[in-house]
Amino acid sequence: MEAVIISVFILGYLAITLEHSLKIDKLIPALVMMAISWALISFGIDNFDTWFDSGKHALLSNFEAFGHAEKMHIVEETLLHHLGKTAEILVFLIGAMTIVEIIAYFNGFSTIKNFIQTKKKSKLLWIFAILAFILSAIIDNLTATIVLISLLQKIIHNRKMRLWFAGLIVIAANAGGAFSPIGDVTTTMLWIANKVTTGHLFGYLLLPSLVCMIIPIFIASKLSVFKGIIELDTSTPEPAGRFSGTMLYLGLAAIIFVPIFKMVTHLPPYVGMMLSLGVVAIFAEIYSSSKFSLKDLDKQNAEGQIHHSPVHLALSKIELPSILFFLGILMAVAALESLGVLFGFAEWLKVSTPALGTEVSSTGISDLVVLLFGVGSAVIDNVPLVAASLGMFSEPMDHQLWHFIAYSAGTGGSMLIIGSAAGVVAMGMEKINFFWYLKKISWLALVGFLAGAVTFLFTRTLF
Numbered sequence: 001m002e003a004v005i006i007s008v009f010i011l012g013y014l015a016i017t018l019e020h021s022l023k024i025d026k027l028i029p030a031l032v033m034m035a036i037s038w039a040l041i042s043f044g045i046d047n048f049d050t051w052f053d054s055g056k057h058a059l060l061s062n063f064e065a066f067g068h069a070e071k072m073h074i075v076e077e078t079l080l081h082h083l084g085k086t087a088e089i090l091v092f093l094i095g096a097m098t099i100v101e102i103i104a105y106f107n108g109f110s111t112i113k114n115f116i117q118t119k120k121k122s123k124l125l126w127i128f129a130i131l132a133f134i135l136s137a138i139i140d141n142l143t144a145t146i147v148l149i150s151l152l153q154k155i156i157h158n159r160k161m162r163l164w165f166a167g168l169i170v171i172a173a174n175a176g177g178a179f180s181p182i183g184d185v186t187t188t189m190l191w192i193a194n195k196v197t198t199g200h201l202f203g204y205l206l207l208p209s210l211v212c213m214i215i216p217i218f219i220a221s222k223l224s225v226f227k228g229i230i231e232l233d234t235s236t237p238e239p240a241g242r243f244s245g246t247m248l249y250l251g252l253a254a255i256i257f258v259p260i261f262k263m264v265t266h267l268p269p270y271v272g273m274m275l276s277l278g279v280v281a282i283f284a285e286i287y288s289s290s291k292f293s294l295k296d297l298d299k300q301n302a303e304g305q306i307h308h309s310p311v312h313l314a315l316s317k318i319e320l321p322s323i324l325f326f327l328g329i330l331m332a333v334a335a336l337e338s339l340g341v342l343f344g345f346a347e348w349l350k351v352s353t354p355a356l357g358t359e360v361s362s363t364g365i366s367d368l369v370v371l372l373f374g375v376g377s378a379v380i381d382n383v384p385l386v387a388a389s390l391g392m393f394s395e396p397m398d399h400q401l402w403h404f405i406a407y408s409a410g411t412g413g414s415m416l417i418i419g420s421a422a423g424v425v426a427m428g429m430e431k432i433n434f435f436w437y438l439k440k441i442s443w444l445a446l447v448g449f450l451a452g453a454v455t456f457l458f459t460r461t462l463f
Contacts, residue, residue: 015029027322054082078334082334112131137176142421167437177410187201205406205407208459374409379416382419400460407452415449418434
């Protein structure tokens with residue numbers, strides 16, 4: 001039965017990887033393989049001799065001797081445990097997405113356009129790269145990419161030029177998300193699972209992430225395509241709005257507050273995110289009540305009342321397909337973890353990989369293996385890779401292994417346009433061709449990834 005469940009996972013994983021070829025949204029195979037995996041566990045529970053206790057990160061002793069009712073009770077408890085851990089991540093993401101949508105409701109991101117005053121291509125590249133790096137650390141790399149490419153489309157009409165900017169924004173956004181606990185879904189997963197802390201994450205990964213961004217941008221700025229000046233579209237400036245700047249800074253401050261809240265209260269991050277969302281929502285409701293627009297006349301409900309709640313509108317725009325995808329993939333990986341498959345694979349790695357060279361401290365896991373996580377995240381989704389690592393390894397909080405995994409999974413996806421959420425959304429917004437990106441951008445991403453990895457090998461010696 002274990003072989004069947006593993007086969008279901010592999011087939012589902014393959015369907016996720018081939019999302020664009022199959023024309024099927026990746027949330028569908030994720031949800032299907034999650035449900036089938038747990039159903040097969042329920043049907044075959046009497047045939048399993050081992051069970052992994054996630055709380056103790058060890059196999060249950062004498063599991064094969066348990067009765068059917070007792071085994072089913074353990075399955076239900078394990079399922080509830082994993083659902084709770086997954087819900088922590090999903091509620092956190094829903095809160096962050098809603099805050100970002102509230103900022104967008106007030107046109108807050110238009111404030112960023114004021115920073116762009118140059119027409120020189122190389123300087124413009126550095127401005128967008130730095131903005132991508134900083135914004136992705138605060139509002140996550142996916143949202144930062146959406147914001148900046150939307151801005152690109154408003155000020156640069158030459159599509160071929162925009163493709164270069166978009167590709168390099170993906171690199172910068174993924175690099176910026178890697179060192180922040182709220183900058184990338186995979187890093188957030190490690191943070192919520194208490195594998196990394198904010199202070200050590202910054203200490204270990206800020207410099208490698210900077211190098212990962214700076215090296216490709218520096219090389220690209222010397223290419224002929226970024227020589228000379230570019231004509232910017234400044235003829236029809238978009239009105240910023242009365243409260244746009246206030247809501248932008250309030251929303252960003254509220255998201256930054258979440259790690260501080262966690263450090264002070266030692267409560268799960270989603271609690272702080274809900275507090276931040278509540279505070280932002282209060283100001284949003286107050287500001288929107290004094291805001292009148294003719295567009296509101298088109299938003300009447302069945303009773304003839306006008307909907308002008310920014311919170312309701314923001315909740316209707318969050319990426320629910322992404323939320324459901326994370327639910328499916330995390331719970332599917334949890335099924336493999338519960339059967340002890342991931343634990344067994346980790347033990348095999350610890351025995352087999354020292355011969356490959358460069359070991360990571362006392363883990364027995366080679367640096368090369370962790371780098372392969374990064375390469376793997378470019379080919380397949382990084383979320384299940386990191387989810388699998390959480391079930392495979394039992395190293396303590398802030399062990400360098402977790403930080404190296406955060407870096408590799410977060411930045412490795414830049415090597416292919418389909419390798420990260422930021423790349424996929426850029427691909428959709430600008431219709432970027434897979435092979436164009438592979439030819440023009442991938443080598444820059446690879447150079448940055450390897451340079452950042454070498455830098456990490458240095459920074460980890462400082463802690």
